[in-house]
Structure formats: structure tokens, C-alpha cells
Amino acid sequence: MREMLDGGDLDVLTGDYLAELTMLILGRDRLKDPAHGYARTYLRQLEECLGTALDRGVTLVSNAGGLAPARLADEIRALADRLGLTVAVAHVEGDDLIDRAGDLGLGSPLTANAYLGGFGIARCLDAGAQVVVTGRVTDASLVVGPAVARFGWGQGDLDALAGAVVAGHVVECGTQATGGNYSFFREIPDLRRPGFPIAEIEADGSSVVTKHPGSGGAVTIGTVTAQLMYEVSGPRYLGPDVTARLDTVTLTDDGPDRVRITGARGEAPPPTLKVSRNSVGGFRNETTFVLTGLDVEAKAALVRAQLTDALTPPPAEVEWTLARTDHADADTEEAASALLRVVVRDPNPDAVGRRFSGAAIELALASYPGFAVTAPPGHGSPYGVFEAGYVEQSVPEHTAVLPDGTRVAIPAPTVTTPGSDDADVPGSVENTGTDADTDTVMLPLGTLAAARSGDKGGDANVGVWVRTDDEWAWLRATLTVERIRELLPETAALTLERHEFPSLRAINVVVHGLLGAGVASGARFDPQAKGLGEWLRSRRVPIPRHLLRETTARTTATSGASA
Template identity: 90%
Template sequence: MTALRVGNCSGFYGDRFSAMREMLDGGELDVLTGDYLAELTMLILGRDRLKDPTRGYAKTYLRQLEDCLGTAVERGVTLVSNAGGLAPARLADEIRALADRLGITVAVAHVEGDDLLDRADALGLGSPLTANAYLGAFGVARCLDAGAQVVVTGRVTDASVVVGPAVARFGWTRDDVDALAGAVVAGHVIECGTQATGGNYSFFTEVPDLRRPGFPIAEIDADGSSVITKHPGTGGAVTIGTVTAQLMYEVTGPRYLGPDATARLDTVALSDDGPDRVRIAGVRGEAPPPTLKVSRNTVGGFRNETTFVLTGLDVDAKAALVRAQLTDALVPPPAQVEWTLARTDHPDADTEEAASALLRVVVRDPDPAVVGRRFSGAAIELALASYPGFAVTAPPGNGSPYGVFEAGYVEQSVPEHTAVLPDGTRVAIPAPTVTTPVSDDPDVPGDAVARSDTAGPSDTDTVMLPLGTLAAARSGDKGGDANVGVWVRTDAEWEWLRGWLTVDAIRQLLPETATLTLHRYEFPNLRAINVVVHGLLGAGVASGARFDPQAKGLGEWLRSRHVPIPRHLVRESAAQDPTAQDTTAQDTTAQDTTAQDTTAQDTTTSGAPA
């Protein structure tokens, strides 16, 4: 049986609008998928639904279909997406109405049952704004088996829109856990669109024509193995590096839990399969867990913020003054007040911006008046009565509601997983009968001393260089937690990385993690380490005040830190890349950098002392 060719045209709600047209016109496809949902997106759709009960789906998808539905039907490309959000039935109706207006005959189906809001309290999920279980792929497959040409879902897992078509094509059952797991991995790789073709890639200077990278394609075989590729002539690249980057995105340990199968990421094997083609093979699967994750969003209250610009001399004293003044003015204080001083200033700067630091204050409170008029007024009233050079980046507004994300869990049988076929028939999708209890993967803190016997004779001869000289990274968010995956490209580099990059080393390189719980996992097949930082992002992106609320830059910060790298590894890396400069002579310079005058480089995030 020929491989199933599945493309992706969306990695988030707001991705490149023209991608659907580009993917349909760019080459052969069997299925075109789109991922429109994320934790923050569910909150956005929940607020949309509050304003208008008929809404709650990704409106972008419907607009894309106005231009592309006819082309997809004409070329026999099946469309599967989770754009239904909180209202998959409504979106399916809208697509039928659109097809009628366009004079197109098309079979539309949808999957529902993920929305648990009406039962949330009884299920112990509280009283959230949204409560949606992550469903699996068999509802999608049932719709396709009934002849659907367009399938829209609510909150299924990101990979399920890819796994469902594979189940329908190859006739897999729930017992085919290895094949299902392989498709889950393929779906995970292409779910975030161009992140698999060079987007957000650490070694981005190696990627040709990154100005407009093409969207990815997974060619899935009957055994669940796959090849990741893209349409010919499109920008970007598909390499072992770009695929590894996406494999390490927003994961935890070796077990990647899913509602249909648990994929063992530590069994993934990658190999070159030609230009812009990477083969994924060897994936082993396990029965899924007995519970499903539930995405819960609640309105946490109201928030506001402003950023003071502190220019020139006495930055600490200026910060202390305005902080004390605003604190005195806000009595009683808001429920939460967070100050962050970013020492972006440089001594003797040749531009005013380079001479300036940023002092940011974020306030939260259940009462919108506290963070609205009262906070804004207190901040602006300081304009002529505070530190010299008083300025703000923008006047504070009236405040706005913020959301809090929390994961919940229910038994697999709780959601009424239903495939609504093109003719309106409702088919219940039974929960899996065989499951594997969830157990935490043992983490590997790393022990450089214990691994000292793996070091080569020249490993003691090191040079201080950025970790990113050898290592790539990708980081992201899951609620209030962050993950950062780090990997290298040769076996020798891997032996050094896994021995040196311990939990203790990570705490030293990323001081913001010093008081948090870290779990570290190793993926030898990928030459990768993944670190989960619990609590770094507070209550999630919708409420966070951190400079990088989704931890997207956490990996690049880690790569920028100077570490002792064996000189022979640097030489070997440079030899493999003829464009690289020999940096082994930079030891003194790199070490001297750490001894420079840093009196103007206070990078603490706790703000100036009161």
C-alpha cells in the first residue's frame, strides 16, 4: 500500500493565511491538516463564545476555505483540522453553507464530545471558562471511513488530525500501538508547521531561503514509519536537525502520552532519505494511559502594567524611587504586584536607547477598578514628581481580564467522543479497553564525575565559548512549566554534553531556575537532553509577567551562556563546517569577558530594592 501523504498548513491560530493555497498548489497531497488550537487559543475562543454563543471556532479556517475548498475537492485532497475549537458542529454547518454558496458538493463531518464544561463541577474540574478533554484519532478516522472530505474537530491532540487519516487508510486498530505511535511522532513533527522546515531553528544560518519556509509533509507508511519532507521549490529545509528540533518541542520524558498510544521518543531513529527528506523509523508504542488530559481555562482576574524608562546614571536609585512612590500611592495594594528591572543599559552609550534600562510593573486584582483607573492614574501622576528623565514606553490603559491555565484529568470513558458523519449519523467512539497506568519517567540529573571515564585525553583542554557553538536548542511552554531540549550532532559531542550538562550546571547557567524543580531526561538516539522547568511560567502565558512568557527564548539564552568546551570538539566541528571560524584561540578573550566591569549589567528579575 502506498504511503499516505499528509501536509500541514497551520501551526497556530494566526499562522500564514496563504499556506492552505500554497500547500494545495505546491504538489501532490492526500490529506491537508491544520492545527489551530493551543492553551491560549482555547481561552481566546472561550471569551469569543461569551460574547456570541454561535462563535468559538477559528474563523480564519472558514476564510481560507472560501478560496481553497473548491481546489481541495477538485484535486481529491481531504481536509482535517481542529479549527472547530469550542464549536465544531457550528463550524461544520458554516462550511456546508459556504459550499452551497460556492456551488460545491462536499461531504462534511465533525468530531465532538471533548467539551466537558457542563459537567466540569461534577467531574471535579471546578468552574472554568473552558474545559476540553484531549480526544484521540479514531473519531476522525470514522468520519473519513464514511466518506467525509472535510473533517473538523474540537480539542483533539495536535497529532490526532494526522493519526486519524492514517488509521482510516491502513485500517489500524487500537492494538497496533507501534504503528499508532509512529504516526503520533510524525504528527508531532508537522503539527507546528514551519518549525519542522527551519523555522525557529538554532542553526538558522545553515537553512537556505528561510525568508519564507515551506510547510511540512509526512509520508506515512503502513507500519507507522514516515518520511518528513516539503513541496519542491519551497523555502527552508528538512534535515535531521530541523526534525530533531521539533521532536524536542514541548515534551517531557521519553514517554509521549497520547489518548490512542504512548509513543516512546527514546526509540525514535532519524536518517537522511535524500534532499529535504528525513526518515523516522523504529518508534515503539505502548497502550495509552487510562486518563485524558483536560485543558481548563479560567478568568483569573484583571491585570495592567506599565514600563518605566530609566536613562543614564543612578539606575538602581531611580528604580528604587519610582517603586517606592507607586507603592505608597497604591494603598491598599493590588492583590499581586510584580516588578522587573531589565538592565539593558550600557555605560558611556552612544545612543539614548542603549543608555536606558527598563523597569516593568505588573499588577493583578479581582477588581478591575484597582488595576484600571487607580493604577493608571497613580503611575502617570508621577510624571513630573519622580526621577530625572521620567518616561514610560506607553501610558497604562484600563486593564484587561487575564486567564489561568490548569490541566485536569478524567477517565478515558468520561468524554462522549462522537463522530458526526456527513449524513448526520452520530457514532459513539468507544474508549480504549487496554491502557497502561501512567508512571513518571525517571529523570537523569546527570553526573559529570561519574562520567569522567568517558572523557578523551584532551577534554581537560577547554575553551570558554557559548554552548551554542556546538549545541542547538528548542524551548516552549506547557501551562506554567517550560521545557528546553538541547542536542548535538556527533557522538563525541554527545558524550561531552551528557556528561557536562547536569541539573546543577543548568541551574548555574540559568539562574532563574535556581529555586525551581527541574527534571532532566536523555534521548541518546537523538543525542539530546530535555529539561523540564516546573513553575517558571507561573499560571501560564495568559497571566504571566515574565519577559518571555512562553519560554520560546529560553533555549537560546542557554545556548548563549559561555561554558568550557573541549578544544578538540571545537576543531572537529569547525572542520565539518568550512564556513566556521576557528574559535579555539578565544579562550583568554572569553574568560576576560567574565571579568569586565559589570556594574551597569544588573540582570536580576526581582527589581531594584525598595
């Protein structure tokens, strides 16, 4: 917050504090103390920065209210009083459906929050609020709301709303739009501390993504594409205010560290709102055995049999993973070692607590040679399960609570349309002939393609894109559903959706069920699928030599220009 306020001009500073896992953490906080349930880090930031924001006329909009936006608004007023500041604080509520979850068919979760749109935020700003806090709104709503307030858009201004959603999606994950987590990271200057992105939004919904002068990182068509492909599914990006057509978006270079976003088309939003539901799924524990040197497979089999025999009756779920990180004839002990991880889950904490921990450690003098663990197992801990639910748009009592305490009901959209993603099916991609080129060389996919991957509950997505039309013809012919299953064998038995974004030269793949019940419960090596795209980029595919020559020429030209 301090970097953004000191770094240059701003009208609105947004803050996105909520993720699926965050909602679970806040839900557990609220169980321990009903006064909690909001992001307390936001208050610590405001203690340092609120006065600066007021002095510079910067409006603050954040979803840090979590499960208790009214409480956070009160805390901000109290903080301002202690600091001797006068500030108009408003909040948005109505997303929390926990008291009605059973009646709405949402079960009995720990948290149940509908993703609201930006019109409640806009109403607060129209009333003069200088600080607005919300509960669970969509990440992009933090940008849509201020844009609605600035330009006076209504529910029918679908293209403009879609443009703001796209801008909000680009900046919502901070430095992921300025070079953070970027496949071609070696092209980014000064990535030690990348600056945060800024969206300059215009009255028609188009925007320019940039960053403060002198800050690190870079804003390029590539870095913006990377964030556009993050945690999406198909071309229709469904939201509470509008369905944004990502396949209509055009990116153009607007100067150093400036990328212009135009062409976003909007359709009416869906008739339902997504609901974030988090529940305590049970209790889990784990330990990792270190297997060094020879006979790794046999050592793993021995300790697995011993622990299985000791855990009778076994926990409800037991998962073993052997990571062959060992190297033959290694010159360090660490390089000579493999890791055997076991994760246990059970509704009963005793089944994964001391009984599991004791059984694992008591093998220390009676198991494979060189027995060691990375750390002793603990007592077990609860884990969460995320599930999406859906309710009609009119169900949440979307309310803007203005600085003077006035409560204003925000109407649901009057026009909606069901959403559809029209995913490709295996074999549906026309063969352009590019992949039939016999003059090819087997190289990693990432030689030409970038990727960005992530999680949505138990599903994972990976977006892959290239930079030229010739590369795009090759990519779409090469990266079929069948080829993806070959390159990522872990997906072989799972349902895949494949979507094309021609204007971005990108393909997005949704892998259903890869992450089980979500990040908080998963035992997968990469529980949020953040590395899935980089794994895919590392797999070898036949690449036409003429594309490699074009890439070499482009790299040489860029290096020469830089020099």
C-alpha cells in the same frame, strides 16, 4: 492553505488552530456570543481554497471547531452552498466537558476540554467525509486519524500508531520543522519564507518528512530533531491512542529535504485523558518606565517607592522587573536606557484599572529625571489561567458525526497502562570523563549544541541536542541538573526534570513553575519560554578543544560541498 494546495501533491491537508491560549480566547468569544467558539479564520481560508481542495481530491482535517465543531460544520456547508460546491462535511465532538466539570472534579473553569484521539476522525473519513472538523483533539491526532483511515489500524497496532503520533508531532507546528526558529538558522538556505512540512506515512507507521519542491527553508535531521524536542517531557509521549516512545525513534537522511523516521515503538495509552481547563484569573495591567543615563538603580528605586505609596491598598499582586538594557557612554539615547516594568493583578478590575493608570502617569512631573514610559497604561484587562485536569478515558462521549448526520460512538481504549517518565535526579548521570578534559576553552554551549524550548501551562521545557557521538558524550556529562541550575539561575529554586534521548543525542529539561499560571497570566519577560533555550545556549561552559576541531572540520567540509 493556498501554498500547500498549489505547491504539489497532497492526500490530506491538516490544520492545527488550537493552543492553550486559543481555547481561552474562544471561551471568551463564546461568552459574548454563543454562536461563536470556533476559529473563524478557517472559514476565510476555505472561502478561497475549498473549491481547489475538492478539485484536487485533497481531504481537509482540522481542529478549527474549537468549542463549537458542529456549528463550524454547519457554517462550512453554508459556505459550500454559497460557492455552488457539493462537499461531504463531518465533525467530531465529545471533548467539551464544561457542563459536567463540577461533577468530574474539574472545578468551575471557563473551558474544559479533553484531548481526544484520532479514531473519531478516521471514522468520519471512512464514511466519505471530504472535510472533517474537530474540537480539542491532540495536535498529532490530526495526522493519526487519516493514517488510521488509510491503513485500517486498530487500537492494538501500537507501533504503527506511535509512528503516526511522531509524524504528527513533527508537522504540527508547521515551519518549525523546516528551519523556523532553528538554533543553527544560518545553515538554512532561503529562510525568508520557509515551506510547510509534509509527512509521507507508510503502513508500518514509519514516515518521511519533506516539503513541496521549490519552497523555502530546509528539512534536515537537525530541523526534525528540533521539533521532536518541542514541548515534550520524558521519553514516553502520552496520548489518548498510544504512548509513543520517543527514545526509540531513529532519524536518517533520505535525500535532499527528506528525513526518514523509523523505529517508533508504542505502548498502551494511559488510563486517563488530559483536560485543558482555562479560567479567568482576574484582571491585570502594566506599564514600563524608561530610565536613561546615570543612576539607573536609584531612579528605579525612587519610582518604585512612589508608585507603591500611591497604590494603597496595593493590588493583590505587584511584580517589578528591571531590564538593564543600558550601556555606559552610549552613542544613542535608546542604548543609554534601561526598562523598569511593573505588572499588577487583582480580582477587582478597579484595583488595576484607572487607579493604577492614574497613579503611574501622575508621577510624570514629580519623579526621576528623564521620566518617560514606553506607552501609557490602559484600563486593565482580564487574564486567563491554564490548568491541566484528568478524567478516565471513558468519560468523554467521543462521537463521530458523519456527513449524513449519523452519530457513531468511538469506544475508549480497552487496554491502558499508567505512564511514567523516569526523570533523572541530580547527580544521576555517570561522568564519562569527557568534561574532565583539561584541554578546554570556555565558550557558549551553543557553539556545539542546538536547543528548542516552549511552554506547557506554567511549566517550561528546553531540549538540547548535538550532532556527533563524541559531542553527545560531552553533553550528557556536562549538562547535569546541577549545571543547569548554575547556567539558568532563574531555575535555582524550582523543580527540574532531566530526560535523556540517546538516539537523538538529546537532553530535555522540564522546569516546573517557571511560567506561573501560564502564558495568559505571566509577567515574565518571555512568558512562553520560547527564548529559554537560546539563553541556555549563550551561557559559557568548558568545551574540549578536540570537539571544536571536529566541528571546524565538519563545517569546512559542508561549505566545500556546498560550493
